[in-house]
Amino acid sequence: MVTITYVEPSGTRVEINVEDGWNLMQAAVTKGVDGIVAECGGSCVCATCHVYVDPERLAALPPPSEDELELLEDVKAERKPNSRLSCQIKANESLAGLVVTIPECQT
Template identity: 50%
Template structure:
């Protein structure tokens, strides 16, 4: 299983194995990672699973779809060029080693 690392605002990192085909958001929820609320359950309708993808991991991601781009306009923390909704990041073998930084707030 690919390993995903979630980095809290205070710099604390938690690496967990996430099953293929699962979203990065679900990986956080299933592993009790604080900082991802996932209020809409992964439907790209609330932006409470906003993350900042580490610069070293950006090349492994597919481009955001228009629905995700739209919802990124509603994040509680600043939207940055590396902002993504973790519910839209499906775990593949290419994402092994993905690092995401959690924002200071989700709403």
């Protein structure tokens, strides 16, 4: 289990303990974090689970798949170099203390 900090669109910081193997969208939705819509439930087809990953930790994440990269082209909020889809990031020890920021809009 690792602690992930989500920064909601309002600026509120929410710390969640995420089980290994859970994805960051799943944990956020389960705990009621504001700003992640996740219309497709994690099937990597909606791009409404967009987050900005702490740029200094970006290299610690597995690279995005082709499907994720394609979806990131259609995110509603500004796409940045640290944009990722939270349903595609699985929790593990290497992500301990990670901070992800949720954009102001998803749809």
